[in-house]
Amino acid sequence: MSTNFLFTGRVVVIATMHEKEKAIAPILEAELGVQCVVPNDFNTDIFGTFTRDIARPADQITTAKLKAKKALEITGETIAIASEGSFAPHPDLPFISSNQEIVVFIDTLNQLEIVGQEISTETNFNSQSIRTVEEADSFAREIGFPSHGLVVMLNPNSSDREEIFKGINTAEKLREIVTFALSKSLTGKVHIETDMRALYNPTRMQNIAKATRNLIQKISQICPNCACPGFDAIAYRRGLPCGLCNLPTSAIRSVVYQCQRCSFQQENLFPQGVKVADPSQCMYCNP
Ligand SMILES: [Zn+2]
Numbered sequence: 001m002s003t004n005f006l007f008t009g010r011v012v013v014i015a016t017m018h019e020k021e022k023a024i025a026p027i028l029e030a031e032l033g034v035q036c037v038v039p040n041d042f043n044t045d046i047f048g049t050f051t052r053d054i055a056r057p058a059d060q061i062t063t064a065k066l067k068a069k070k071a072l073e074i075t076g077e078t079i080a081i082a083s084e085g086s087f088a089p090h091p092d093l094p095f096i097s098s099n100q101e102i103v104v105f106i107d108t109l110n111q112l113e114i115v116g117q118e119i120s121t122e123t124n125f126n127s128q129s130i131r132t133v134e135e136a137d138s139f140a141r142e143i144g145f146p147s148h149g150l151v152v153m154l155n156p157n158s159s160d161r162e163e164i165f166k167g168i169n170t171a172e173k174l175r176e177i178v179t180f181a182l183s184k185s186l187t188g189k190v191h192i193e194t195d196m197r198a199l200y201n202p203t204r205m206q207n208i209a210k211a212t213r214n215l216i217q218k219i220s221q222i223c224p225n226c227a228c229p230g231f232d233a234i235a236y237r238r239g240l241p242c243g244l245c246n247l248p249t250s251a252i253r254s255v256v257y258q259c260q261r262c263s264f265q266q267e268n269l270f271p272q273g274v275k276v277a278d279p280s281q282c283m284y285c286n287p
């Protein structure tokens with residue numbers, strides 16, 4: 001079923017100052033028939049920065065919703081999109097960095113809040129303490145510089161903005177800033193890290209595009225009861241039976257979907273396409 005009639009021809013405000021519209025707008029315009037705009041001088045830094053000089057006010061989804069609502073307030077429009085990224089060890093692979101991107105869609109006319117997400121190990125997220133320009137150059141080579149930008153700080157724990165140099169994306173600028181920062185450093189070391197802002201990080205931009213694709217998928221999931229878009233998973237139930245002894249295991253047995261408008265629920269069995277768990281996941285067969 002198509003949900004496009006709800007959104008066709010409407011304006012979508014993209015709450016960004018880091019050119020995220022480059023990843024988000026083409027997908028939204030093609031899939032929903034909307035027209036995307038970016039508000040002028042929209043300062044998203046007040047909602048937190050990766051470089052820690054401004055702390056994020058709340059968790060990732062809440063922060064994105066705050067941004068989207070601010071954009072609606074400024075423009076007077078009725079649909080806004082905001083995205084938030086975070087970087088952490090992968091939930092299943094603790095030695096590998098991962099990037100979680102979420103994209104929040106708010107439609108005040110239809111009272112919808114729909115969230116798309118992408119968790120990817122495709123990220124150059126990294127940092128290091130360096131003592132020389134050569135060490136900076138070698139770190140830069142590893143993280144895909146100069147298409148991916150860098151940040152240099154005198155002290156990674158300081159929130160002093162005068163000691164943070166962001167958006168470094170030429171070899172000349174990198175050498176100049178590292179030389180300057182080393183001359184100011186009391187320890188002989190400075191901190192260098194990847195600039196994770198979307199416009200300085202094409203790998204992150206791709207993950208934002210994937211989260212936007214996931215959002216389009218969520219929008220196309222329609223409540224069987226009232227046809228509201230965004231019929232989404234709210235819980236995963238464990239207890240898939242063991243293939244050997246038939247006792248319940250910790251593997252997922254079903255997913256519960258719920259409509260945000262009419263609260264209709266539907267439980268879908270065996271989301272992974274298998275009806276029994278491998279005995280290696282069974283507490284009885286493999287204690
Ligand atoms: Zn419904």
Ligand SMILES: [Zn+2]
Nearest residue numbers: 242245282285
């Ligand atoms: Zn078993």
